[in-house]
Amino acid sequence: MEKQVMHVVMLPWSAFGHMMPFFQLSIALAKSGFKVSFVSTPKNIQRLPKPPPDLSTLINFVELQLPTLDNQFLPDGAEATVDIPFDKIQYLKIAYDLLKNPFEQFVVSQSPDWIVTDMISTWVGKIAQQHSVSVVHFSVFSATTHAFFGPELLVGYDKEKLRSSPESLTSVPEWVDFPSSLAFRSFEAKNVYAGFYETNASGMVDVDRVAYAIHGSQAVAVRSCPEYEGEYLNLLEKIFGKPVIPVGLLPPENHKGRDQITDESWIKIFQWLDEQKPRSVVFVGFGSECKLTKDQVYEMACGLELSGLTFLWALRKPNWADDDVDALPSGFGQRTHGRGVVSIGWAPQLEILGHPSIGGSLFHSGWGSIIETLQFGHCLVVLPLIIDQPLNARILVEKGLAVEVERREDGSFTRDDIAKALTLAMVSEDGEKLRVRAREAAVIFKDRKLHQHYFDRFVDYLKLNVVKKDK
Numbered sequence: 001m002e003k004q005v006m007h008v009v010m011l012p013w014s015a016f017g018h019m020m021p022f023f024q025l026s027i028a029l030a031k032s033g034f035k036v037s038f039v040s041t042p043k044n045i046q047r048l049p050k051p052p053p054d055l056s057t058l059i060n061f062v063e064l065q066l067p068t069l070d071n072q073f074l075p076d077g078a079e080a081t082v083d084i085p086f087d088k089i090q091y092l093k094i095a096y097d098l099l100k101n102p103f104e105q106f107v108v109s110q111s112p113d114w115i116v117t118d119m120i121s122t123w124v125g126k127i128a129q130q131h132s133v134s135v136v137h138f139s140v141f142s143a144t145t146h147a148f149f150g151p152e153l154l155v156g157y158d159k160e161k162l163r164s165s166p167e168s169l170t171s172v173p174e175w176v177d178f179p180s181s182l183a184f185r186s187f188e189a190k191n192v193y194a195g196f197y198e199t200n201a202s203g204m205v206d207v208d209r210v211a212y213a214i215h216g217s218q219a220v221a222v223r224s225c226p227e228y229e230g231e232y233l234n235l236l237e238k239i240f241g242k243p244v245i246p247v248g249l250l251p252p253e254n255h256k257g258r259d260q261i262t263d264e265s266w267i268k269i270f271q272w273l274d275e276q277k278p279r280s281v282v283f284v285g286f287g288s289e290c291k292l293t294k295d296q297v298y299e300m301a302c303g304l305e306l307s308g309l310t311f312l313w314a315l316r317k318p319n320w321a322d323d324d325v326d327a328l329p330s331g332f333g334q335r336t337h338g339r340g341v342v343s344i345g346w347a348p349q350l351e352i353l354g355h356p357s358i359g360g361s362l363f364h365s366g367w368g369s370i371i372e373t374l375q376f377g378h379c380l381v382v383l384p385l386i387i388d389q390p391l392n393a394r395i396l397v398e399k400g401l402a403v404e405v406e407r408r409e410d411g412s413f414t415r416d417d418i419a420k421a422l423t424l425a426m427v428s429e430d431g432e433k434l435r436v437r438a439r440e441a442a443v444i445f446k447d448r449k450l451h452q453h454y455f456d457r458f459v460d461y462l463k464l465n466v467v468k469k470d471k
Contacts, residue, residue, distance in 0.1 A: 006463065007035045007112040011103065012140075013120040014044060014066075014096055015081040017289055017368060021140040021223055023048055024250045025116065030058040032459045037110065039103065041066040043079040062106060067098040073201075082288045086386075090200035096120060097202060100127070107131055113466045117217065122209050125216015134467045136245075137217035142367050143224050143232040143244070144395050145388040148182050149196075150175045150239050152207055155215040166193040175239065178231055181394045187411035188390045195387070218465060219243040223250055223367070225454055227444045229395070247458045248451030249371045258351050266348060269312065269341055270355070276310055279359030282381075282422060283352055284313040290364050290385045294320050295412070298329050300362075303418020304340060305332065309426055311340045312358070314347030353378065359435075360426045362418075365393040365402070374401070377442030379425045379435045381405065383413070400437045 008029055012022035019040060026036045030051070035058055038045070042063040051059045066079050073091040078084045084092060100123045107115070107127055114134045117124040128135045139146060150173055151157050163169060166189040172180050184192055196206045214220060224246045226233055237244040258270045273281065284304065286292060292300075297318060304311050321327035324344045333342070352358060353376050361373045365382040366389055373380060380402035384390040396402035403425045406417045424431045444450065 005033065005035045006114070006466070007037070007110065008114045008116055008462070009037045009039060009062075009107065009110070009112045010116045011039050011118060011121055011124060013118040014041065014079060014092060015289065016047075017287075017366060018118055018140050019044060019048065019080075021250065021368060022116070022118070022138065024252065025138060025223075025247065026059055027051055027055060028247075028250060028455055029459075030055040032455075034058065034459075034462075036060065037062050037106075037112065039064060039106065041079040043077065047080075064099050064102045064106070066095050069095055086291070090202055093120060093200065093202040093204075097123070103127070104131075107133060114462055116221070117213055119206075119210045119213050122204070122212035122216075125212065128216065132467050134462075134465065135217045136219050136221050136462070137214050138221045138223075138247075140223060140367065141388050142392060142395075143222050143229050143236050143246075144182060145367075145391050146220075146222070147176060147232045147235050147239075148173060148391055149207065149210070150235075153211045153214055154240070155208075155211045157211070163193070163197065166190045169193060176235065181398045182391060183394065184390050185407070185411075187407070187409060188384070192387070192390075214240060217242070219245055219461065221245045221247050221458060223247060223371075225249055225444070225451065227450070228441075243461065245458050245461055246454050248454035249375075249445060250455070251375055251446065251448060251451060252350055252372060258348075261348055261351065265343065269343060270351075272341060273312065273352075273355050273357045276357035278356050280310050281355075281357045282307075282309050282311045282360045282362055282426060283358050283378075284311055284315075284362045285347065285349060285352075285369075286316070286364050286383075286385075287366065287369065288316055289366075292318060292385075294318070297327065299413060299415050300418055301329050301332050302415035303422065305336055306415050306419035307422045307426075309339075309422055311336075312352065313340070313342045314349070314352070315342055315344050317344050360422070362422065365389045365396060367392055370396070371445060374438065374441050375446040377439040379403075379431065379438045381421045381425045383418075399441075400434060401441055403431070403434065 010022050010026055012018045026038050030036050037060045039062045045061045045063055069091055074095060081089050104127045108131060112133055115124055115128055116136050116138045125135060169184045169189040169192055170186055172183050176182055199205050219242055220240060225248055233244055233246055318327055353373055360379040362381040363369050365384045380396060382393040382402045383405045384393040393404050397404050403421045405413050405421045407413045425434055
């Protein structure tokens with residue numbers, strides 16, 4: 001009798017920094033012969049890339065309507081964190097929790113073999129238990145980030161031991177028993193503490209959400225590899241007391257190349273890049289989730305100008321700017337004409353990073369962007385802003401892979417700080433070690449065979465550890 005195809009349901013949190021890794025994991029599973037149901041809301045699904053045509057029969061997008069809340073809490077049409085200011089994300093969690101019943105109905109109707117769950121959905125474990133479905137928690141963060149929170153991510157951990165103030169986040173945790181610089185700065189700790197340890201409008205503390213998500217899972221899969229953070233992966237397995245499986249870095253599919261780009265302005269930008277010297281251009285990109293203030297954008301612009309370096313800046317139009325001209329300091333475009341290009345709006349990031357004239361990147365040090373950038377061996381200048389970014393930045397600096405922009409005690413930075421970090425990374429003699437280390441790291445980050453090896457081991461785990469269904 002022919003063996004049935006194994007069916008996996010993916011349930012990411014409604015943020016593109018989560019949905020995209022879940023999408024990449026879905027493609028990798030479909031390539032391994034799994035049937036995948038990717039569950040999200042209609043608008044989020046429309047905004048995802050299309051899977052390769054040869055996998056379209058194996059990947060099914062399942063639209064669950066996001067329940068509406070009062071407009072003052074969640075604006076109409078807001079289905080992902082990118083659609084709302086940071087302080088409204090707590091209300092998106094309320095709406096997301098209301099997906100529990102429709103999600104359970106879907107699970108009952110499909111009887112899948114596995115659910116791959118994210119950090120927000122505390123209710124998946126119970127649904128899976130009631131209907132005999134196996135669960136794996138997929139972390140879109142590095143193992144390093146989870147290791148910082150350590151035993152606090154265990155259900156039943158003594159709450160008295162919980163970090164009691166933002167200051168308690170500013171030192172290396174006692175359970176990290178090897179040399180490490182894993183800690184937040186004071187100005188970062190304040191926001192992280194409020195976001196992770198204080199009860200929000202959803203009625204839950206985020207540290208508890210992650211704990212329940214991990215508790216309800218048989219294993220934790222991490223988008224990582226031992227070659228980058230082996231000791232942190234080992235530490236996590238010790239703390240969680242369940243398998244922690246690196247699935248490899250899931251490097252994005254080879255970019256299609258610029259011949260697929262039809263946008264006239266980007267065709268011109270790539271022609272401009274062709275004229276620049278190899279590895280001479282800094283790419284600046286902070287994605288859509290980091291909402292930069294006017295001071296931050298203006299100081300960044302003046303720092304780029306001051307550095308004298310050639311740059312390409314993909315800038316999302318800030319909500320404080322009346323128009324594209326207002327988004328940058330007066331006269332900036334004229335003063336940097338010829339050696340700098342600013343594109344406001346969408347940018348083909350992988351195609352840019354893959355261009356031979358790009359030599360470095362100024363960015364927020366989000367884990368997905370680190371993976372994309374280091375596969376090309378670019379030197380990194382990091383300016384971490386939210387959530388896990390500061391922890392990633394500390395480890396990159398510790399490994400000699402990045403320069404971090406210096407900041408004041410209140411988190412502010414100046415044009416001089418930007419110019420100094422860029423010059424060190426891109427052209428100074430002192431930065432040569434960094435540039436060499438980045439090219440060495442690229443050997444690991446772009447090694448598809450290595451990452452496929454880890455992914456194959458994850459596939460084997462799924463095949464061998466599925467819960468047996470009651471007949």
